[in-house]
Amino acid sequence: MLDPKFSTYSNKAAKAMDDAINAPLARHTTLKIGGEADRLCQPHTKDELVELIDGLNTKGEPWFILGGGSNLLVSSEGFRGTVIRTTNLLEITNPEPGVLVASAGARLPHIAKFAASLGLSGLEFAVGIPGTVGGGVIMNCGAHGSSMSNIFVSALVFDTTTNELKTMSKDDLAFEYRRCRLDPAKHVVVEARFKMEQGAREDIERKTKENEEYRFRTQPIGTPNAGSTFKNPDPQRTAGFLLDKAGAKQLQEGQAGVSSLHANFVVNLGGATSNQVTTLLRRMQDRVHEEFDVHLSPEWKILGHFTDSEKEVWKKS
Ligand SMILES: Cc1cc2nc3c(=O)[nH]c(=O)nc-3n(C[C@H](O)[C@H](O)[C@H](O)COP(=O)(O)OP(=O)(O)OC[C@H]3O[C@@H](n4cnc5c(N)ncnc54)[C@H](O)[C@@H]3O)c2cc1C
Structure with missing residues (x-):
């Protein structure tokens, strides 16, 4: 049963989402630190994600968009508001040769291995980064001499300042080292489109595995x-x-x-x-x-x- 103070969105959307009241955030961060959020929602579709944020915004209720929680320090006192976790939004498609389109919550190691299995080169760097596509775009995450910006084409973004879903290009995002122009308090990455080079599958899979193994040797995994x-x-x-x-x-x-x-x-x-x-x-x-x-x-x-x-x-x- 939902707490009545959280009545922002339709019953249909509430049922479809994993909802939790007083949810310990330590469970959802890789540092395993963080007190409770008043509420945690984990939408299953892009429509649910947008509807939820739209509703919270209309009511002026505080919200935060969470991916893998792998680049985040959450206060031990928690967060008074709704945390929206994207990790149920997992879809990855290959709509045309050399192109992958991934939903916000798709895990970077997963998409890196999927790309390698298709013989697509460009995401080998991401195999050891335990975040999501949304967090990866926001952070312009990178490793092994490459970063998101090298393969990024565009993102479907929900702009909460105008309440519109829009496609934003690489130029719009103006990537820099570990940042881009999007502000996660206002712009939610719903999905992203990447362009990669076709190559020899065995070579790409080998490079991906090497990068993964390097992590295990050099980081406190x-x-x-x-x-x-x-x-x-x-x-x-x-x-x-x-x-x-x-x-x-x-x-x-x-x-x-x-x-x-x-x-x-x-x-x-x-x-x-x-x-x-x-x-x-x-x-x-x-x-x-x-x-x-x-x-x-x-x-x-x-x-x-x-x-x-x-x-x-x-x-x-
Ligand atoms: C073991 C380990 C190794 C790592 N190695 C690397 C590395 O090599 N290179 C590197 O760059 N980083 C690395 N990281 C850090 C981290 O994984 C990346 O920064 C990753 O991109 C964060 O993604 P996330 O989904 O976990 O984001 P979160 O930590 O959940 O959030 C980070 C920020 O992104 C925002 N955000 C998340 N999803 C969305 C969305 N859909 N729309 C809008 N905003 C969103 C959040 O609000 C927050 O401001 C590593 C972390 C760990 C634990």
Whole structure:
């Protein structure tokens, strides 16, 4: 039974979606941190997704769009509003040679392996990135010398400022390193279209597997984390290199620690809080600033309540 305070959208849509009240978000983030959301909705179709957001907007209720939760720090105090998780929107199609169209919640490792099985080259880089297509576009995620922007053609976006579904091109999105022009508070990626090169299937599958295995060797895959914590300040000096040289691998704050395998990975050693993580991030920034006079900016997004002092970590410098 739905809580009556959440009466925004039609009964038909409510029944079709997985709805939960007071839903612990730690279950839906790779860091395994996050208090409860007032409500969690997991639409099964694009229409349900759009109808839900439209309804919440009309009522002025706060909402947040969540993909794989793999680039996100959620407050241990949770989020007062509705979290809309896209991971039931899984469709991937190959409508014409060299083209893949994927729904927002399709997992990047899945689409990378699907592309490889069709002999399509371009997504090999994404096999070890545990996010979704929507989160991948927003973050312009990348690895192994490539990124989303290299294969992106267009996205179907629900623009909540005008209440319209529109197709946006690569130029519209103006991709940069780990960002694009879309604001997830206003623009929801519903699906994306990618163009890839046809190649030899065996070679593409081998490269994809190599990239996957490289991850297992170099990243703390078995311990909850959210990937790279800070952006690289420049291509020559990665955040991981600077953190390692500054001795950050020794740092621990409560149950949040820096991975001994990769200095730019923060791991949840079991029961870490968002406050412990932000304190650790500040100490990592301070170490690199003292050693190299370089300010590191977090790659992660945040959700929920953070104090002004915690939010300082996300300030430019
Ligand atoms: C082990 C590990 C390895 C990683 N390796 C890499 C790597 O090599 N390269 C890299 O770039 N990243 C990496 N990441 C980080 C992360 O996987 C990527 O940033 C990914 O693109 C995030 O996708 P997501 O679906 O999990 O987004 P989330 O964490 O769920 O959300 C991130 C942001 O995107 C927004 N968002 C999500 N879906 C939508 C949508 N449909 N429409 C609008 N906004 C949306 C959210 O509101 C939020 O602001 C790694 C993470 C982990 C845990």
